[in-house]
Amino acid sequence: MSRNWKTICQLNDIPAQGARVLKREDGDDIAIFRTIDDQVFALVDKCPHKGGPLSQGIVSGRTVTCPLHNWNIDLATGEACAPDEGCSGHIPVKLEAGAIFLALD
Amino acid sequence: MKKLKLVMVGNGMAGVRTLEELLKLTPELYDITVFGAEPHANYNRILLSPVLTGEQTLPEIMLNDVDWYAEHGITLHLGKEVVEIDRGRRIVRAADGTEAEYDRLLLATGSNPFILPVPGKELDGVVTFRDIHDVNTMIDAAANHRHAVVIGGGLLGLEAANGLSVRGMKVTVVHLGEWLLDRQLDRTAAAMLQDTLQERGLSFLLQKQTAELVAGSNGRVASVRFKDGDEVPADLVVMAVGIRPNFNLAEQSGIYCDRGIVVNDFMQTFDPRVYAVGECVSHRGVSYGLVAPLFDMAKVVANHLANFGIARYVPAATSTKLKVTGVDLFSAGNFMGGDGHEEITLSDPVGGIYKKLIVKDDKLVGACLYGDTADGGWYFRLIREGHAIHEMREQLMLGEGAIGDTGHQGQNRAMGMSDDAEVCGCNGVCKGSIVKAIQEKGLFTVDEVKKHTKAASSCGSCTGLVEQILINCVGGAADVKPKSEKAICGCTDLNHGQVRQAIRERHLTSLADTFTALDWRSVDGCSSCRPAINYYLISSWPGEAKDDPQSRFINERVHANIQKDGTYSVIPRMWGGVTNPSELRRIADVADKYDIPMVKVTGGQRIDLLGVKKEDLPKVWADLNMPSGHAYGKSLRTVKTCVGSEFCRFGTQDSTQMGIDLEKDLFGMWSPAKVKLAVSGCPRNCAESGIKDVGIIGVDSGWELYIGGNGGIKTEVAEFLCKVKTHDEVMVYSGAFLQLYREEAFYLERTVHYLHRVGMEYIKQRVLEDEVGRNELYARLKFALSFEQDPWAERTKGGVARHEFAPLSIETVTA
Numbered sequence: 008m009s010r011n012w013k014t015i016c017q018l019n020d021i022p023a024q025g026a027r028v029l030k031r032e033d034g035d036d037i038a039i040f041r042t043i044d045d046q047v048f049a050l051v052d053k054c055p056h057k058g059g060p061l062s063q064g065i066v067s068g069r070t071v072t073c074p075l076h077n078w079n080i081d082l083a084t085g086e087a088c089a090p091d092e093g094c095s096g097h098i099p100v101k102l103e104a105g106a107i108f109l110a111l112d
Numbered sequence: 113m114k115k116l117k118l119v120m121v122g123n124g125m126a127g128v129r130t131l132e133e134l135l136k137l138t139p140e141l142y143d144i145t146v147f148g149a150e151p152h153a154n155y156n157r158i159l160l161s162p163v164l165t166g167e168q169t170l171p172e173i174m175l176n177d178v179d180w181y182a183e184h185g186i187t188l189h190l191g192k193e194v195v196e197i198d199r200g201r202r203i204v205r206a207a208d209g210t211e212a213e214y215d216r217l218l219l220a221t222g223s224n225p226f227i228l229p230v231p232g233k234e235l236d237g238v239v240t241f242r243d244i245h246d247v248n249t250m251i252d253a254a255a256n257h258r259h260a261v262v263i264g265g266g267l268l269g270l271e272a273a274n275g276l277s278v279r280g281m282k283v284t285v286v287h288l289g290e291w292l293l294d295r296q297l298d299r300t301a302a303a304m305l306q307d308t309l310q311e312r313g314l315s316f317l318l319q320k321q322t323a324e325l326v327a328g329s330n331g332r333v334a335s336v337r338f339k340d341g342d343e344v345p346a347d348l349v350v351m352a353v354g355i356r357p358n359f360n361l362a363e364q365s366g367i368y369c370d371r372g373i374v375v376n377d378f379m380q381t382f383d384p385r386v387y388a389v390g391e392c393v394s395h396r397g398v399s400y401g402l403v404a405p406l407f408d409m410a411k412v413v414a415n416h417l418a419n420f421g422i423a424r425y426v427p428a429a430t431s432t433k434l435k436v437t438g439v440d441l442f443s444a445g446n447f448m449g450g451d452g453h454e455e456i457t458l459s460d461p462v463g464g465i466y467k468k469l470i471v472k473d474d475k476l477v478g479a480c481l482y483g484d485t486a487d488g489g490w491y492f493r494l495i496r497e498g499h500a501i502h503e504m505r506e507q508l509m510l511g512e513g514a515i516g517d518t519g520h521q522g523q524n525r526a527m528g529m530s531d532d533a534e535v536c537g538c539n540g541v542c543k544g545s546i547v548k549a550i551q552e553k554g555l556f557t558v559d560e561v562k563k564h565t566k567a568a569s570s571c572g573s574c575t576g577l578v579e580q581i582l583i584n585c586v587g588g589a590a591d592v593k594p595k596s597e598k599a600i601c602g603c604t605d606l607n608h609g610q611v612r613q614a615i616r617e618r619h620l621t622s623l624a625d626t627f628t629a630l631d632w633r634s635v636d637g638c639s640s641c642r643p644a645i646n647y648y649l650i651s652s653w654p655g656e657a658k659d660d661p662q663s664r665f666i667n668e669r670v671h672a673n674i675q676k677d678g679t680y681s682v683i684p685r686m687w688g689g690v691t692n693p694s695e696l697r698r699i700a701d702v703a704d705k706y707d708i709p710m711v712k713v714t715g716g717q718r719i720d721l722l723g724v725k726k727e728d729l730p731k732v733w734a735d736l737n738m739p740s741g742h743a744y745g746k747s748l749r750t751v752k753t754c755v756g757s758e759f760c761r762f763g764t765q766d767s768t769q770m771g772i773d774l775e776k777d778l779f780g781m782w783s784p785a786k787v788k789l790a791v792s793g794c795p796r797n798c799a800e801s802g803i804k805d806v807g808i809i810g811v812d813s814g815w816e817l818y819i820g821g822n823g824g825i826k827t828e829v830a831e832f833l834c835k836v837k838t839h840d841e842v843m844v845y846s847g848a849f850l851q852l853y854r855e856e857a858f859y860l861e862r863t864v865h866y867l868h869r870v871g872m873e874y875i876k877q878r879v880l881e882d883e884v885g886r887n888e889l890y891a892r893l894k895f896a897l898s899f900e901q902d903p904w905a906e907r908t909k910g911g912v913a914r915h916e917f918a919p920l921s922i923e924t925v926t927a
Contacts, residue, residue: 016920024636024662030919039920043636060678063666065639072639074666074674077569079639090553090564111922 010099010110015039018047018105026062026071028052029109037098038062039107040071040082047107048082049100055080055093115143118417119204119214121194121361123148125157126390126406127220128176133414135184136602137633141418144186145212147204149193152244153178156554158403158589164247164275168551175554187212197365199383216385216417219362219373223355223391223401228263232325237333238349241272250350254279257347261285261336263322265292267432269352273314276348284315284344286322286336288353296432296443300459301466301482308439308464317344325349357392357399372399377424379413389413395425402430403589407556415605420631423605429477429495431488431583440527442488442583445478445495446470453477458509469508474500476508486525487511489579493594503872526580535577538570543581550585557591558582573825595858596869601640603633608644608858615648621657622649637663644859647746650782651854654896661913667744670916671903672729675722680729682721684738685779688753688771688791689717695738702735714743716750716788730917733904739779740904746860749788751775752800756793756810765810767793770842774808777843778850780900781893784857784866787850802830805863806846811835815842819849819875820867828864831872834880848879848886851893 021027021041029037036052038061046069052062059075070079070088079088085095099110118134120127123146131144154176162168181188192206197217205211225240227233237257239249253260254276262273265287277283285292291302306316321339325346328334337343357372368374368382372394379387379395389409391401400406408425415423431444447470449455454471463483469491470478475498479491490512494501501508529535531544549555549564561578562569568578582590599605606614611630620626626645627637637645642663649657661669672680686695699719703711709723718741724732733740742748753771757763771791781787790799791808801807803823807830809816814837821830836845852875857866867875879886906912 013922015922020915020920022662022915027915028919030921036919057676059676060674063670063674063678065642065665066662067636067638067642068634070638075676077639 011112012101012108013111015107015109018045018102018107021047021107024066026064026066028060028062036060036062037109038071039100039109040066042066042069042082045102047100047102049098049109050080050082050085051096051098053095054078055085055087055095056091061095116141116215117213118142118144118216118218119212120144120146120218120220121197121204122220122222122390122392123150123154123188123190124220124222124390125154125175125403126222126410127218128154129407129410130218130220130389130413130417131184131186132176133411134417137414137418137420139184142216144184145189145214146181146186147189147192147194147206147210147212149191150243150245151191153181153188153190155244156586156589157243158586159551160241160244160247161271161275163244164250164272165278170244172551194361197361197367199365199367199386202385214385216387218413218417219367219381219386219388219392220390221358221361221373221392223399224358225351226354226356227351228322228353230322230324232327232333233351235325235327235333235349236331237347238325238351241268241350241352242355250276250348251279253348254281258282259284259345260348260350261344261346262350262352263336264350264352264354265289265316265318266295266352266354267293269350270309272350272352274309274312276350277312277314281348282313282315284317284346286317286320286338286344288319288321290319292316292318293441296447296480297441297482298448298468298480300457301441301468301480304461304464304466304482305439305441317342355391355401357394359392362386362388362392370394370397377412377426378416378421379409379425380416387413387417395427398427400430402432403586404428404430404591407589407591411605422631429492431492440481440483440485442481442485443479444488444492445476446472447478447480449478456505456509467509471501471505474502476501484525485527485583486580489576489583489592492592497594497596497869499869500871500873526577526584529577535581536565536567536570536574539566541565541567546578546581547585550582555582556586556589571825595861600644601638603637603641604630606630611645612648612652612856612858615645615652619653620649621653623660623663647782647784647859651896655899668746669913670726670729671740671742671744671907672724672726673744677723678726679723680726681743682724682729682732682736683714683718683741683743684736685741685775686718686738687775688751688768690753690768690772691719698736698738702732705735706732714750716743717752718743718750727917727919730908734908738904739902742780746783746785747787748775748778748781748783749786751778752788752790752804754792754794754798756791760793762796763793763810764812765793765815767791767799767808767810770808770810770815770839771799773839774843774846777847778897780897780902781850781854782900783850783854784859785862787853787863789846803827804830806830806849808842808846813837817842817845817849820864822862822864831867833872833876844886844890845879847893848889849875851889851896852878854893854896855889 024043026038026040038050038052040048052060054073056078059073061071063074064071069082078091085097087093101108156173156175159173194204195207196205202214225242239246260276260281260283262269262285265285273283273285291299323339324337325333326335335343336346359369359373362373363369373388373392375388375393390406412423412425429445449470456469458467465483468480476494529543532542535543546565568575646660646663650659667673706728708721712720714720751771751774753768756767787805789806790801790804792799792801793810801809803821807818816835817833818830819833822828
């Protein structure tokens with residue numbers, strides 16, 4: 008099954024160890040992260056704890072730290088790191104020829 | 113690469129802690145095999161006392177169950193005692209013939225309880241108090257017998273006696289020494305303790321030497337006979353007269369032992385492949401039985417096993433706590449004193465309070481507290497940090513008042529709090545939840561408690577209470593190291609001071625260089641260490657180290673303060689709290705234009721626009737056309753002023769202008785934590801200078817400078833630094849102190865905590881007495897500030913960090 012990939016931006020539009028927000032009219036905002044080694048991840052921009060905007064957090068390794076209460080969220084799965092529990096949905100993302108695509112359904 | 117084989121002999125707290133530390137450092141280096149003589153996995157031996165009293169159960173005190181070993185791929189041999197080490201072939205052999213090869217061997221054989229060499233010591237009903245088997249034997253005896261005798265009036269003996277008494281036995285404690293707990297308490301405190309325990313039904317026989325354990329007709333012990341001929345009935349005898357390092361196996365294998373397995377500072381034995389850790393070792397001629405030093409050793413061994421090779425074991429002062437419910441007792445360091453030691457004592461026998469502090473060479477070296485141990489943690493920190501105390505000597509006995517004033521109804525003693533009392537007012541965590549987490553999850557540090565319960569993880573005002581609860585639950589195993597000794601975060605073993613020093617001495621100017629040079633365990637740090645190191649870099653090498661926005665907390669990255677709904681607050685700077693109609697009109701217009709839901713006057717004499725959308729920030733700043741108020745940063749916040757001599761009929765100095773000048777002089781100053789100033793024009797002090805990081809009070813003949821005040825979590829009154837005559841002196845002295853703070857404080861350390869750590873005398877020496885040094889400090893501050901511009905102007909006019917404020921949108925659609 009082919010996914011409905013949508014071009015979002017170029018890799019260089021996102022700072023390394025940073026994130027950008029994709030605003031959507033018809034759904035939650037999506038945070039797109041770029042790690043120090045140029046891996047790209049996408050999560051629903053809501054911390055499972057109190058809904059904090061994860062896109063505003065500090066990105067280190069493969070986690071982001073929520074700016075509101077310092078929960079650490081795994082970028083690949085959206086799962087909160089132990090001992091916290093909860094999950095932000097993650098969105099399939101791919102990087103091709105310097106462009107970032109999201110599978111939005 | 114083929115994995116190395118690590119074999120550990122012994123399966124107790126020190127050994128398993130070593131494995132935990134090792135797995136944190138290098139999870140893949142070793143195939144690990146563990147031999148344990150007991151049939152149980154790793155449990156918290158310190159909590160055997162509450163199991164005996166029935167306050168806890170065995171499952172509650174397990175630290176690592178068998179699943180833990182399986183999850184980490186560790187081969188676990190339970191109930192198998194190792195009887196031989198063949199060092200030539202590098203094989204260990206258990207009594208049942210099980211063998212394991214090793215590349216490295218870790219001996220963690222612990223200690224054995226000392227058995228008095230008296231006739232009858234092998235009788236039925238004679239036990240020690242060391243492991244789960246002993247506890248079960250004691251519980252059985254309590255159910256079926258009446259008289260118990262505990263030999264030994266030390267910590268373990270008293271806990272055993274208390275437990276058996278709670279279980280209904282009539283208990284006599286026999287002690288050779290002149291007073292109870294003679295290794296933990298002085299005579300006065302011990303007498304108070306004895307009174308309390310006697311009221312609870314325990315009996316004591318002091319200075320009695322056991323001669324023989326006498327058997328009854330059924331072959332079970334029936335009484336204890338003493339050297340002086342006296343005899344007491346005993347259906348159960350508990351020997352708690354101390355422990356001896358268990359080094360038989362090592363000695364038989366030809367490893368050098370001397371009342372313990374002899375190790376160097378790296379915890380290595382005379383055979384370089386063999387390490388030892390825990391109660392079985394003899395380090396510089398000393399063996400340890402308390403958990404805190406054993407855990408320190410575990411860190412050192414793990415570091416070397418992981419091939420890091422940089423850790424050394426250095427003995428530190430230890431503290432102890434008796435785990436008898438309702439008896440509050442704490443001792444630390446050298447509490448007995450002696451030649452060249454001074455004693456400060458407070459004694460209230462009727463109120464049941466006794467405190468003794470031991471001072472040597474102007475430093476606190478020991479403390480013995482009975483009845484009120486609220487300040488135990490503080491005294492312990494002072495002992496460990498070795499501060500000069502003469503400045504606080506008069507107040508020393510009164511304690512720190514370490515606990516914040518807010519959020520927990522003024523409670524400052526954890527002991528007296530009920531389980532449903534709120535400890536953490538930020539996150540609504542009650543005492544019972546904290547105790548439960550400590551016991552169920554096996555927590556030993558305040559940081560772990562923070563992670564699991566969220567208590568003390570927000571404002572931190574209840575940290576002292578949490579520390580007390582931790583000490584009450586796990587006693588001496590509580591890791592209550594001061595921040596100056598703690599690692600910055602899990603990415604490194606180095607503490608703040610060491611990292612700062614390395615950045616300065618090795619001229620490190622970027623985060624990447626720092627991580628490489630200091631062997632960081634993570635590629636790019638974490639949200640704890642990155643902001644700290646970024647600050648250390650830019651404050652050590654202004655103009656040279658480049659600020660890393662991605663290592664700053666969001667507020668400092670976007671120069672506004674994030675709110676719970678993801679909007680931001682905007683506080684423009686109003687120099688000295690002075691504004692004018694034109695600014696107020698612009699603020700009003702901006703509030704209307706951007707639908708700003710709330711406009712509020714702050715405590716720092718300026719105006720807050722709350723609820724601004726992130727994408728509107730640059731436009732809001734442009735329309736305001738005022739500089740950033742830095743109300744979001746670890747930086748100069750406000751300089752609060754009173755009206756002063758220009759208008760006020762009492763004013764002696766122009767405090768308003770002084771405030772404006774200071775604020776302009778310090779504009780853009782990043783600091784370890786937020787910095788607030790105030791200037792009052794007369795001693796009525798309407799600007800509240802007494803609770804500011806730097807507070808200035810104008811008097812007729814000049815200006816008084818106060819430092820280290822704080823109006824927040826814990827109200828701290830600023831301390832007098834000096835009095836100066838001129839406007840320029842106010843600038844230089846204030847600036848020099850703030851630069852010293854910027855250069856030396858740890859990240860997130862407020863001026864008050866820095867001041868307490870280094871002492872007022874030191875600050876006076878650097879800022880007052882050393883004129884050249886003072887001017888250099890001020891010059892360095894001015895140099896650092898010369899690189900700072902208004903961050904709002906940079907972002908509205910210069911287009912800096914545009915990507916931060918523009919959201920993405922979907923551009924094209926592909927199949």
